[in-house]
Amino acid sequence: MMGAPAEKARSFGPSVKRLLRLLLSHPLSVGTVVGSTVASVILMAVAPRVLGHATDLVFNGVIGSMLPAGLTKDQAIAGMRASGDNTFADMVSSMDVTPGVGVDFSAVGQVLLIVALLYICSSFLGWLAGYLLNVVVVRTIRGLRAEVEEKVHRLPLRYYDASARGDLLSRVTNDLDNLSQSLQQTVAQFLNSVLMVIALLVMMIWISPLLALIAILTVPLAFVATAQIAKRSKPHFMAQWASTGALNAQVEEAFTGHELVKAFGRQGELEETFDERNDKLYESSWRAQFISGIIMPTIMFLGNLNYVAVAVVGGLRVASGSLSLGEVQAFIQYSRQFTQPLTQIGSMFNLMQSGVASAERIFDVLDAEEETPDPADPETPADDHGLIAFENVSFRYHPDKPLIEDLSLVAQPGHMVAIVGPTGAGKTTLVNLIMRFYDVDQGTIRVDGVDSRRMTRDDLRERTGMVLQDSWLFGGTIYDNIAYGDPTASRAEVMEAAQLSHVDHFVRTLPDGYDTVLDEEGGGVSAGERQLITIARAFLAKPTILILDEATSSVDTRTELLIQQAMANLRTDRTSFVIAHRLSTVRDADVIVVMEDGHIVEQGTHDELLAAGGAYCRLYNSQFAGPAEIDEDESVQAT
Structure with missing residues (x-):
């Protein structure tokens, strides 16, 4: 699952729609954003047209001052045609001029004041829209982060067993941060750019349909170029973030096991692995940025071609009197502004692609199959003694690999049940099934007569205390770590x-x-002392069922004996499951269960199993007999 995105890019559209639905969960703010953006774009689009009127006032005044005073406009035009200057006469005929009258600077000043007000209002509304949209994005990411956090607690243990921790951490941290950054940098600009394209297109058609047609010709080319380039960059963005997750997983493993790495002198091998994955990340990142970076220069090139065509045709239209100079000036400004939002959209595609790639990795977590829900009408055991019964239980991690088949076992209240056997026999799996970290495929596990699947997980686990071989402590005081077992x-x-x-x-x-x-x-404390703290945490919980999975493996022999004495005090009316490889720790167990290949091959007391001379006897002798007496088969079993 974790490496799949690097090989195959998924659909861009559905992920974008899902992100939009998340943003639209704040309808009032989004509505205000859209309204403010529309108003800002309209004012921004109207301003060049008004400014073109100021240009016409200045140009008309300049031409008027060049004509003889005392004549009417028609007389001045007739004089031009009589002298053979028909082109100039055509241009003047379309202008609002008075011969002998210069520039009306008062009217020009009023127009410029209106333009300034338009730009000020547009800028304020644009700022308001951007501010509110950032608030929406931040709230959306906060909600998404909370949803991911809640989802993580609903995922089954199977998901974590199949996932690299570093990659999962990368998804819920790096990918969320990248998505947040991408949304903040693209959504407001994208919305403004799209609306600006529409508004400018309307204004250009209003001024001159011919020039608008010339300007629009570059749009399909720009979209085709953008789509083709984006199509080729998407897989590399997916590979970039998949490689980031893989690299984080490798670094997390190296940091966690740095003592082991140094002990076995594997620094060089780790460096080679890091370099290989770092190079893979570099390669995918470089390709993604290079390919997506072609979009903006391509659109700018098409925009420049459009500018040249508009300038040439517009000049001819002014000379023929079909358009005024102010109209052509406004249109050229529109055409430049028209390509600018297209360029911005193109330049945003790399950020958008990167953000959507991260979103898909986050959605992978949110869409992952959750653990089966608790029953709507749960049952609670009437007694709280810790009677555990396995009834024909079968379980497989993988459908094609049997592990536990048709297992039956009864653990009486107050008894210590020791589970021993070679590695891979299913010992830890057995206690995972008790805790419902995994659910059985067939059969039933009953707790004080109630099917554990009919109980809520909280109810089941409140009755259970568990100490693992790998001690887990959190950042805090020793007191807080012990009190974690029962905050009350x-x-x-x-x-x-x-x-x-x-x-x-x-x-x-x-x-x-x-x-x-x-x-x-x-x-600050040793491995054995850490384990003692976790055992104290389990003692504080006062569980009905106590599970110790190699819990004393990090403790010295003397302390182990003291812990066993303490456990004896706790076992009254409580059931204890102890997984152990050191058989000296389970001699006093009420029942010793010997497992091999997912089956119980023997069970009984220490003395009974030794007398039987079976699998337990072989395991025991392999640990306590002299090296010369251990044959090859027994040595393999002991491991």
């Missing part, structure tokens, strides 16, 4: 949980005690 707990309850899990004895040796601030990596 009192300080005394937090301290009790810390003492039961043997956190208290090392916390008191720290200068700030429970107020010691930890970062996300748990800096």
